[in-house]
Amino acid sequence: MIEFTNVSKVYENGTKALSNLSLSVDKGEFVFVVGPSGAGKSTFIKLLLREETPTKGIVKVNGYNLNKIKKRQIPQFRRSLGVVFQDFRLIPQMTVYDNVAFALRVTNVASRSIRQRVPYVLGLVGLAAKARNYPDQLSGGEQQRVALARALVNNPPLLIADEPTGNIDPELSLEIVELLNEINKCGTTVVMVTHEHELVARFGHRVISIDHGSLVSDADEWGSFYEG
Ligand SMILES: Nc1ncnc2c1ncn2[C@@H]1O[C@H](COP(=O)(O)OP(=O)(O)O)[C@@H](O)[C@H]1O
Ligand SMILES: [Mg+2]
DSSP: OEEEEEEEEEOTTSOEEEEEEEEEEOTTOEEEEEOOTTSSHHHHHHHHHTSSOOSEEEEEETTEETTTOOGGGHHHHHTTEEEEETTOOOOTTSOHHHHHHHHHHTTTOOHHHHHHHHHHHHHHTTOGGGTTSOGGGSOHHHHHHHHHHHHHTTOOSEEEEESTTTTSOHHHHHHHHHHHHHHHHTTOEEEEEOOOHHHHHTSOOEEEEEETTEEEEEESSHHHHHTO
16 A cells, blocks of 8 residues: 655755665555654654655556656546644635535535535544534634544545644544544554654554664554664
8 A cells, every 4th residue: 555665765965764664554454653753753754745756666556656746637646545634724714514525625526425425534533513613712622623534535545644633632632543543453554653652552553663764663553663
């Protein structure tokens, strides 16, 4: 589902963000990507989303070779991913319902299926009762759940989350990861970047650790890495 082969990224100003990273993620996995600030985690995500291109190496995601993908194929590729960011990126002038429906409207999905799909995903994230609210009327945890509903509304096979709990209170962070866990159990592959070790330790998932742009460890669960 994800395959990085000897991937390096040097930004235009000369910053080496990733060096010779090779890893793969299979369908159905839940993977945490951890590492200190500046380690290269978001660069990894940007390469996955094809927001950046590698300086060296090969990136394959969801059956697309991102080194060879044509510009006109990129929107179609992006629809095969759900993405959640630290800062939610909701549209403040739109209700919760419309923030989620918007993702479908822009891709010309029939209004009948929008009317089915939006309430379904809002129910999934426990926000059916807030459909008519605006983002600023919600807590941080609720706003992130709206972003999650939006990411899931297309039913993508792969969900990418870059520090999704970075702007949320710890109790609510746990809720978000539990929700991601449920989504994973239903078959969606999940890649979640975080630097919150306590959160990672609560779940027995694979942990990829990056530091200074290199792979430090890749373990079946946090404990086996932690105890070295
Ligand atoms: N667009 C950019 N241009 C130049 N340097 C960048 C850019 N984005 C990130 N960097 C640098 O690349 C390194 C890795 O950053 P990043 O991938 O954002 O790390 P993380 O998400 O782990 O904090 C850092 O040194 C950062 O300053
Ligand atoms: Mg980051």
